[in-house]
Structures are given as structure tokens and as C-alpha cells.
Amino acid sequence: DAGVTQSPTHLIKTRGQQVTLRCSPKSGHDTVSWYQQALGQGPQFIFQYYEEEERQRGNFPDRFSGHQFPNYSSELNVNALLLGDSALYLCASSFREGTPTDTQYFGPGTRLTVL
Amino acid sequence: DAKTTQPPSMDCAEGRAANLPCNHSTISGNEYVYWYRQIHSQGPQYIIHGLKNNETNEMASLIITEDRKSSTLILPHATLRDTAVYYCIVRSYNTDKLIFGTGTRLQVFP
Numbered sequence: 772d773a774g775v776t777q778s779p780t781h782l783i784k785t786r787g788q789q790v791t792l793r794c795s796p797k798s799g800h801d802t803v804s805w806y807q808q809a810l811g812q813g814p815q816f817i818f819q820y821y822e823e824e825e826r827q828r829g830n831f832p833d834r835f836s837g838h839q840f841p842n843y844s845s846e847l848n849v850n851a852l853l854l855g856d857s858a859l860y861l862c863a864s865s866f867r868e869g870t871p872t873d874t875q876y877f878g879p880g881t882r883l884t885v886l
Numbered sequence: 887d888a889k890t891t892q893p894p895s896m897d898c899a900e901g902r903a904a905n906l907p908c909n910h911s912t913i914s915g916n917e918y919v920y921w922y923r924q925i926h927s928q929g930p931q932y933i934i935h936g937l938k939n940n941e942t943n944e945m946a947s948l949i950i951t952e953d954r955k956s957s958t959l960i961l962p963h964a965t966l967r968d969t970a971v972y973y974c975i976v977r978s979y980n981t982d983k984l985i986f987g988t989g990t991r992l993q994v995f996p
Contacts, residue, residue, distance in 0.1 A: 775929070804982065813973060813986030814930065827982045861929050863984075875984060877922075877929035 773798060775864050775878035783884045784852050792847040792881045796864030802826075803845040804875055805837060806861040814861055820845050821867060849883075857885045890974045895991040898968075904961040906990050908974030911955040916979045919950060921959045923970040924989070930973065933959065964994045 776795045784790050796803055802821045806814035816829040820839035839845045843864075849856055859882050863875035891909040898904040910919065918937050922930040934941055934948045936957075941948045947960040961968055973989040 802982075804984075806984075806986075813988055814984070816983035816985070819982045829983060859927070863929075874920075874932055874935065876932055879929050880927075882927075 775862055775876055777860075777862050777878040777881050779881060780879070781882045781884075783886060785886050786852055786854060788852050788885075789848065789850045790852060790883060792849075792860050792862075792883070794845045794847070794862030794864075794878060796843050796845075796862075797876050800864035800866045800876075801843050802865045802867050802873070803839060803843065804863045804865070805845070805847045806863065806877075807831070807856075808859040808861060808880070810858070817847070852885045854885050857883060859883075890976055890987055892972075892974050892987060892990045894988065895993070897993050897995060898961075898964045900966060900994055900996050901963055904964040904968065904992060904994070906959040906961075906972050906974075906992065907956065908959070909956045910974070910976045913954050913976050914978075917976045918979065919948065919954075919957050920975040920977055920984065921946070921948065922973045922975065922984075922986075923968075923992075924973070925967075925970045930986075931970075933972075935977075964992075966994050966996065968992065969994045 804819040805817040808814040818828040823839045834850045836848045859880045861880045862878045865873040865875045920935040921933040924930045936948045950957045971989040
């Protein structure tokens with residue numbers, strides 16, 4: 772049973788560019804959340820997608836956008852990259868069972884470096 | 887969401903029990919306590935969660951005090967592979983986001 776997968780593993784971009792990160796959820800999961808983790812910090816919630824819609828959003832600017840596809844996979848897009856966007860981007864998947872404890876399982880992350 | 891307080895670092899000898907404390911004095915009745923850990927540069931790994939009863943699984947035990955203001959994650963026989971940053975998270979039932987703090991860096995030594 773494949774867990775959460777993310778691509779690419781590493782990425783280098785320059786300021787002002789745009790980037791797209793991809794996530795495939797764990798088998799049987801229908802919900803994808805994205806987190807940003809700066810060096811030495813805990814992950815910060817960006818947003819969550821369920822039924823192809825953004826359901827909840829953290830304190831991130833509109834430069835961060837996403838998409839969920841019918842097969843539940845998801846993309847995170849970041850426009851007009853800043854040096855401060857350099858971080859580990861984590862995807863987590865879960866299954867909306869309608870209970871308050873749908874546990875999120877994380878992928879290995881994509882390391883983005885902005886030069 | 888309730889805030890959590892954890893010691894920044896702890897050491898534990900291999901084979902001994904690792905007891906990681908977490909203070910969440912402002913927790914409310916519908917908030918769950920979750921524990922994740924993160925081994926260097928990997929994604930966080932789910933360990934265990936609970937509401938008010940003690941919980942145990944193949945990885946760890948979670949002990950929540952009766953007033954629910956604090957909890958302890960117990961790794962019964964720590965190994966070198968348990969060296970990681972451990973995050974205690976309080977999560978409301980009606981939110982999807984996990985709010986991570988800076989966690990406890992557990993170092994298991996031989």
C-alpha cells in the first residue's frame with residue numbers, strides 16, 4: 772500500500788518564478804492538506820482540499836494556490852517566488868470519515884530553494 | 887486552538903523508556919491531543935492521539951491527566967531510530983489544520 776508521495780523531491784528556482792508541486796494521497800484517502808516548513812520551525816498549514824475545493828486556509832497570501840483533481844491528487848502552486856518561500860513543502864492526506872479524528876499522514880516533502 | 891508547551895530537548899538511553907511531556911492547560915472539551923514525530927528532513931510521522939482516555943498502540947502510549955491539562959507520550963523501549971523531533975498538537979474536532987509548535991528534540995544515546 773503506497774503512502775503519500777510527492778514530486779519533485781528537490782527544486783531550485785529564482786526569485787519571481789512560479790513553481791508547481793505535486794502530491795498523490797495515500798490509497799483510500801480523499802483529502803489533501805499542504806504545509807510549509809521553514810528551517811528549524813514546525814510545519815505551518817497552508818490549505819486543505821476536499822472534493823476538489825479549498826476547504827480551509829491558513830495565513831498565506833494569494834500567491835499560494837492549489838488544485839485537487841478527480842483522482843484526489845493535488846498540486847500546490849506558488850507565484851512570484853520570494854527568497855522567504857524557501858522551505859520544505861509537505862503534503863498530508865486523510866480520509867473524511869465524518870468523525871473529528873481523520874488522521875493526516877504526511878509525505879516526504881519537496882525541498883524548494885529560491886535563489 | 888489551545889497552545890502546547892514542550893521542553894526543547896531531552897535525552898534518553900537506548901532501551902530505556904522515553905517520557906515526553908506536553909502542557910496544554912487551555913485545552914477545551916472537544917480538543918484532541920495528537921503526537922507526531924519528524925526524523926531529520928523527513929515528513930512528520932503520526933504516532934498516536936487521544937481525547938481523555940489513555941491510549942496505546944504499537945508505537946507508544948499516551949497518558950492524559952484527568953484534568954486534561956497535560957499529557958505524556960511514552961516510548962517504552964527507546965532505540966536509536968527514535969531520535970527525532972516530537973510534536974504535541976491540540977486539535978479541535980471542527981478544524982482540519984494541525985498547528986505545530988517547535989516540539990521536543992529527543993536524542994537517544996547508546
